[in-house]
Amino acid sequence: MNAAPIYLDNNATTRVADEVLTAMLPYFTEQYGNPSSIHAFGNKVARALKEARVQVQQLLGAAHDSEIIFTSGGTESNNTAIRSALQAYPQRKRIITTVVEHPAVLNLCKALQQQGYRVDYLPVDRYGRIDLDLYRALLAPDVAIVSVMWANNETGTLFPVEEMAEMARAAGVLFHTDAVQAAGKIPIDLKHTAIDMLSLSGHKFHAPKGIGVLYVRRGVRFHPLLLGGHQERGRRAGTENSAAIVGLGVAAVLAREALPYEMTAVKNLRDRLEQGILAQVPNVLVMGDPVNRLPNTTNIAFEYIEGEAILLLLNQHGIAASSGSACTSGTLEPSHVMRAMGIPHTAAHGTIRFSLSRFNTEAEIDRVLEVVPEIVRKLRALSPFWPKHQEAA
Amino acid sequence: MWDYSEKVKDHFFNPRNAGVLDDANAIGEVGSLACGDALKLMLKIDPISERILDARFQTYGCGSAIASSSALTEMIKGKTIQEALAITNQDIADYLGGLPPEKMHCSVMGREALHAAIANYRGESWHDDHDEGTLICKCFGVSSRLIEETIRANGLTTVEEVTHYTKAGGGCTSCRTAIEEILARIASSREPQPAGKESAPAAPVLATRPLIEKIRRIEQELAAIRPLLARDHGDVELVDLQGQTIYLRLTGACSGCQLESITLSSIQARLQKALGERVRVVPVREISPAAAHCTP
Numbered sequence: 001m002n003a004a005p006i007y008l009d010n011n012a013t014t015r016v017a018d019e020v021l022t023a024m025l026p027y028f029t030e031q032y033g034n035p036s037s038i039h040a041f042g043n044k045v046a047r048a049l050k051e052a053r054v055q056v057q058q059l060l061g062a063a064h065d066s067e068i069i070f071t072s073g074g075t076e077s078n079n080t081a082i083r084s085a086l087q088a089y090p091q092r093k094r095i096i097t098t099v100v101e102h103p104a105v106l107n108l109c110k111a112l113q114q115q116g117y118r119v120d121y122l123p124v125d126r127y128g129r130i131d132l133d134l135y136r137a138l139l140a141p142d143v144a145i146v147s148v149m150w151a152n153n154e155t156g157t158l159f160p161v162e163e164m165a166e167m168a169r170a171a172g173v174l175f176h177t178d179a180v181q182a183a184g185k186i187p188i189d190l191k192h193t194a195i196d197m198l199s200l201s202g203h204k205f206h207a208p209k210g211i212g213v214l215y216v217r218r219g220v221r222f223h224p225l226l227l228g229g230h231q232e233r234g235r236r237a238g239t240e241n242s243a244a245i246v247g248l249g250v251a252a253v254l255a256r257e258a259l260p261y262e263m264t265a266v267k268n269l270r271d272r273l274e275q276g277i278l279a280q281v282p283n284v285l286v287m288g289d290p291v292n293r294l295p296n297t298t299n300i301a302f303e304y305i306e307g308e309a310i311l312l313l314l315n316q317h318g319i320a321a322s323s324g325s326a327c328t329s330g331t332l333e334p335s336h337v338m339r340a341m342g343i344p345h346t347a348a349h350g351t352i353r354f355s356l357s358r359f360n361t362e363a364e365i366d367r368v369l370e371v372v373p374e375i376v377r378k379l380r381a382l383s384p385f386w387p388k389h390q391e392a393a
Numbered sequence: 394m395w396d397y398s399e400k401v402k403d404h405f406f407n408p409r410n411a412g413v414l415d416d417a418n419a420i421g422e423v424g425s426l427a428c429g430d431a432l433k434l435m436l437k438i439d440p441i442s443e444r445i446l447d448a449r450f451q452t453y454g455c456g457s458a459i460a461s462s463s464a465l466t467e468m469i470k471g472k473t474i475q476e477a478l479a480i481t482n483q484d485i486a487d488y489l490g491g492l493p494p495e496k497m498h499c500s501v502m503g504r505e506a507l508h509a510a511i512a513n514y515r516g517e518s519w520h521d522d523h524d525e526g527t528l529i530c531k532c533f534g535v536s537s538r539l540i541e542e543t544i545r546a547n548g549l550t551t552v553e554e555v556t557h558y559t560k561a562g563g564g565c566t567s568c569r570t571a572i573e574e575i576l577a578r579i580a581s582s583r584e585p586q587p588a589g590k591e592s593a594p595a596a597p598v599l600a601t602r603p604l605i606e607k608i609r610r611i612e613q614e615l616a617a618i619r620p621l622l623a624r625d626h627g628d629v630e631l632v633d634l635q636g637q638t639i640y641l642r643l644t645g646a647c648s649g650c651q652l653e654s655i656t657l658s659s660i661q662a663r664l665q666k667a668l669g670e671r672v673r674v675v676p677v678r679e680i681s682p683a684a685a686h687c688t689p
C-alpha cells in the first residue's frame with residue numbers, strides 16, 4: 001500500500017520527461033516572445049520552433065519539415081485532416097474508416113453523416129483485424145478520404161496502414177492515419193509510405209498535453225480548420241504554443257533514441273506481465289491481435305468479473321491501469337472496440353488494459369504479478385458465475 | 394474514477410456477508426453476465442416469525458454493485474419480511490452515504506433481488522424481467538413494471554435518470570421513446586385530478602400504443618428466430634424501427650458472411666407475416682459512434 005505507485009496507463013497519457021520540462025521552462029520566462037514578432041524576443045522563439053519542427057520531422061521520417069503543422073493535439077489533427085479532405089474534394093461525399101477508431105474520428109464521422117456524407121466503417125474480426133479485400137472493394141473515386149488508425153488505443157492492435165495507404169493511392173484517394181498511439185512506439189518513415197496525412201499527440205510520448213501535430217504531405221490539397229493569423233504558413237491560425245512545441249521537439253528526439261529500447265526492453269516487460277498473468281490466472285483472454293501489436297500494450301479480459309472492480313482493487317495497491325468495461329466510462333455497455341470484436345459476454349465487461357512506458361521497471365511488473373492473481377481470486381469468490389463455471393468445467 | 398463515498402469503498406473493499414448461504418430458503422437472482430452486473434441474494438427466513446435470520450450474497454459487477462449488495466444484507470438481517478420489503482432503493486443508497494447518479498441502478502438491483510428472494514420464499518413467481526409482454530429495454534432486459542416502479546419511488550422525470558436508475562435506454566437507445574411515454578403518463582397521473590374524478594390507474598401503456606405493440610411483435614418474432622441463428626453462433630437484435638423499415642443488427646457467425654443476405658430475406662419474410670404488412674429489413678453494421686467510449 002505504501003510502496004510507490006505503479007503507472008501502467010501510458011496509452012491514456014504519459015508523464016512529461018524531465019528533459020522535456022527543462023527545455024520548456026525558459027519559454028515561460030525569458031523566451032516569452034511571439035515568434036511572429038520582428039524583434040529579438042520573437043526571433044529566438046521562431047528559431048526554437050523551427051528546430052522542434054525538424055525534430056518531429058525526423059521522428060516521422062518526413063521528407064520536409066514544412067510538412068509538420070503544430071496543433072493542439074490528436075483530436076484537432078484528426079478533425080483537421082478529415083474536414084480538409086472534404087473541402088478539398090467537394091464532389092466526393094464518402095469517407096472510409098473503421099469501427100474501432102478513437103471518438104475523435106468516430107464522432108466526427110457521425111456528425112458528417114448527419115450532414116449527408118456516407119461513411120463506411122470497416123468491421124474488425126475477433127482479433128481486431130481488418131479485411132483488406134473488403135477495404136479494396138470500398139475504395140472508389142467518390143471517396144474523399146480514408147482515415148484508419150495506425151495503432152488502437154485500447155488493444156494496441158496495429159493496422160497495416162502502409163499497405164492500406166498504397167491501395168488508397170492506387171485508387172486516387174487521400175489516406176489519413178491517426179498515429180497518436182503509434183508515434184514514438186514503433187518506427188515510422190513517412191517518406192517511404194503513401195500516407196498523405198498523419199496525426200500525433202505529444203502527451204502520449206512524454207511531451208505535455210495540448211500539443212500535437214498534423215503531418216500533411218507536400219502536394220496534398222489542404223484547407224485549414226482554424227482561420228485567423230498566418231501562423232503555420234496559414235494552415236493553423238493562432239499564436240503558437242511555443243513552450244509546448246519546444247517540449248514536443250525534445251520528446252520526439254528522446255522517443256527516437258528510445259525506440260530500440262521500446263521495441264525490446266519495454267516489449268519484454270509487457271510480455272513478462274502478460275505471460276505471468278496467463279500462467280497464474282485461469283480464464284483470461286488477450287484482446288486484439290497478438291502478433292501485430294504495439295510493444296507497450298496488453299489488454300487482458302478476466303472472465304466472470306467486472307473491470308471497474310478490478311481497477312479499484314489495483315488502485316488500492318497503487319497500480320494504475322484502465323478498463324474497457326461499461327462501468328468505468330459512465331456508459332452502460334463495454335467499449336465500442338470490445339463490442340466490435342465480438343468478444344464473449346463472459347469476458348466483455350472484464351477487460352483491463354495495461355500500457356507501459358520506458359519508465360516502468362521489472363520490479364514494478366513483478367509487483368503487479370504478485371497482486372493481480374489475488375485480486376482476481378477475491379472478485380471471483382464474490383461472483384455468482386464463477387462457481388457455476390467451475391461446476392460446469 | 395468514480396467519486397465513491399467512504400462507506401461505498403468500505404463495503405466494496407470489505408464486503409459483509411459475501412458467499413453462499415447453504416441453508417437458504419429464499420433465493421433471488423437478478424441481472425446477467427451480458428448486462429455487466431448480477432446479484433444472487435440468499436436468505437434464511439424463519440417460517441414462524443418471518444424474520445430474516447441470515448443473508449448472504451454473490452455479486453458480479455462494479456464497485457458500487459458489490460457495495461450495494463453488501464449494504465443490503467446488513468440492512469435486512471434481523472428484519473421481518475414486511476420490514477424488509479419497505480426498504481427502497483434510496484434507503485440502500487442512503488445507507489452507503491449516497492451513490493453517484495450514474496450508479497443508482499446498483500441500488501435498484503439490490504431491491505429487485507430482495508423482492509425476488511421473498512417471492513421465491515413465498516412460492517410466488519417473480520415478475521420475470523424477460524416477460525416479453527412488458528419488456529421495454531431489450532439491451533438490459535428491463536420491464537415496464539420496473540421502470541414504472543422506479544420512476545414513482547424516486548420521483549424521476551427524465552429519460553437520463555431512468556437510465557441511471559434502471560439501465561433502460563442505455564444500450565442501443567431505441568426504447569427511449571417508450572420510456573418518455575411512460576414518464577409522460579406518470580407525470581400526468583401525478584397532476585391533481587379535477588374534483589369528482591378519481592385518479593384512475595393509468596391504462597397499461599402497451600395495449601394502447603400501436604408502435605410499441607409493433608415493436609413487441611417484432612421482438613416476439615425475433616425471439617423465435619434467435620434459436621435458429623444460435624445454431625450458427627449468431628444472434629439478431631432490433632436496433633430501430635422507422636415506419637416500414639426495421640433495422641436489425643446481426644452478430645456472430647451470421648454477420649458479414651455470404652449467408653447474411655439469405656438470413657435477412659428469410660427474417661424479413663417472417664416479420665412480414667407476423668406483422669401482416671410489408672416491411673423492409675435493413676442490417677445495421679456500424680457500432681454506433683454515439684456510443685463510442687472515450688477511453689483515451
Ligand SMILES: Cc1ncc(COP(=O)(O)O)c(C=O)c1O
Pocket residue numbers: 011072073074075076102104149151152153178180181201202210212688689
Ligand atoms: C488513438 C487516439 N486518437 C486520438 C486521441 C486524442 O488525442 P488528444 O488527447 O491529443 O486530443 C487519443 C487519445 O486520447 C488516441 O488514443
